[in-house]
Amino acid sequence: MVSRNAGVWYWYVIPTGFPPDGPPPPAAIIRKVTVSPPAPLAPVLVAPLAGASTQDTTPLLDWNATTSTLGGTFTYDVQVCPTAVCTAPLALTGATGLTATDYTVDPALLPATYYWRVRTVNTHGVAGAYSAARLLYVDTAATLKPTLTLPADKSTSTIKQPTFTWTKPTGATRFELRYSINFPVGYVSGDMLNTTGTVIIGGAGMTPLTLTSYKPPSPLLPNRYFWQVQAYDAAGNPSGWTNLFTFVITSALTDTPIPNHFGAGDPILLTWGPLSWVCTGTPACDASYYEIQVDNNITFTSPEYQLTNAVGNTITYAEYIAAPYGVIVPDSSTPGGLPNGTWYWRVRGFNGGVVPSGAYGAYSTTGTFTVEK
Numbered sequence: 381m382v383s384r385n386a387g388v389w390y391w392y393v394i395p396t397g398f399p400p401d402g403p404p405p406p407a408a409i410i411r412k413v414t415v416s417p418p419a420p421l422a423p424v425l426v427a428p429l430a431g432a433s434t435q436d437t438t439p440l441l442d443w444n445a446t447t448s449t450l451g452g453t454f455t456y457d458v459q460v461c462p463t464a465v466c467t468a469p470l471a472l473t474g475a476t477g478l479t480a481t482d483y484t485v486d487p488a489l490l491p492a493t494y495y496w497r498v499r500t501v502n503t504h505g506v507a508g509a510y511s512a513a514r515l516l517y518v519d520t521a522a523t524l525k526p527t528l529t530l531p532a533d534k535s536t537s538t539i540k541q542p543t544f545t546w547t548k549p550t551g552a553t554r555f556e557l558r559y560s561i562n563f564p565v566g567y568v569s570g571d572m573l574n575t576t577g578t579v580i581i582g583g584a585g586m587t588p589l590t591l592t593s594y595k596p597p598s599p600l601l602p603n604r605y606f607w608q609v610q611a612y613d614a615a616g617n618p619s620g621w622t623n624l625f626t627f628v629i630t631s632a633l634t635d636t637p638i639p640n641h642f643g644a645g646d647p648i649l650l651t652w653g654p655l656s657w658v659c660t661g662t663p664a665c666d667a668s669y670y671e672i673q674v675d676n677n678i679t680f681t682s683p684e685y686q687l688t689n690a691v692g693n694t695i696t697y698a699e700y701i702a703a704p705y706g707v708i709v710p711d712s713s714t715p716g717g718l719p720n721g722t723w724y725w726r727v728r729g730f731n732g733g734v735v736p737s738g739a740y741g742a743y744s745t746t747g748t749f750t751v752e753k
Contacts, residue, residue, distance in 0.1 A: 417450035451502030540599035651706030
């Protein structure tokens with residue numbers, strides 16, 4: 381037997397008396413055989429993760445390219461099935477012969493439990509084994525709303541750091557808490573609280589709030605507050621917002637006045653005395669700057685506002701208000717600005733333009749200010 385290159389080959393038997401290089405005889409039975417490298421390896425599935433829940437009825441399925449090297453160029457076939465053994469895959473559009481390593485499910489799936497898997501097909505049409513089927517939940521049903529418990533509605537207290545608590549509806553995996561001193565104009569039951577100065581905990585892009593309680597890291601100001609909570613299930617379906625609860629924080633007889641208070645219309649101007657070794661004001665001083673941190677936690681574990689060269693926001697002289705040096709911090713009227721509450725701040729210098737250069741000085745003592753807008 382002569383060794384053949386990979387590809388599709390045809391063969392037949394020539395009876396005695398026929399020329400070996402001529403056309404096959406009329407009665408010849410022609411056979412087809414494919415010579416191929418070993419069947420390609422199944423790709424590694426990437427997303428969604430095993431056991432994930434999604435509210436997207438046309439989820440994007442993603443996988444890594446096969447690690448096989450022989451038999452390319454490769455394509456991929458996708459199956460979505462109601463059971464892990466995939467004996468009856470769903471009829472999908474455009475799910476075979478894929479050159480990309482992702483596929484958006486088409487048509488849309490009904491809310492249910494599914495399994496999906498992918499196989500590799502080489503350039504000779506030889507398919508490898510399917511990957512292990514991965515579990516996926518499609519869930520579009522919202523969970524129930526939480527029940528607010530504390531602070532109780534219409535209650536009054538001198539506690540400046542109250543613990544907000546609520547119940548956990550079945551299926552809820554995380555929550556979003558909002559509170560504000562400003563009542564929304566035209567409020568209708570179930571509306572989202574989004575007035576000036578609203579504090580948002582566990583919102584989009586924030587650290588998930590998975591507990592059924594939250595205690596502010598810094599004292600709240602004496603005032604009337606409005607608060608509400610929304611729950612989300614594992615698929616991201618929101619419950620809808622609870623109705624607003626209200627409570628009042630009053631000053632105890634032992635309380636002292638609060639310094640550095642910024643009210644409506646007041647710019648949050650933080651100022652400090654200059655350092656002689658922090659060079660500012662000329663192009664040669666671009667490497668020197670001050671770094672400011674603002675946090676509602678006195679330990680500065682996760683500053684809400686920070687200006688530093690490390691994140692591309694070098695503070696130059698032109699950005700200072702006047703001597704003594706200072707900076708205006710954005711408030712709640714600006715996206716990403718500081719909401720109402722008690723805040724801590726500190727500043728340090730970086731002597732990038734002075735010899736010896738490339739060193740931070742120590743942070744200043746911690747200052748305190750409050751925002752109530």
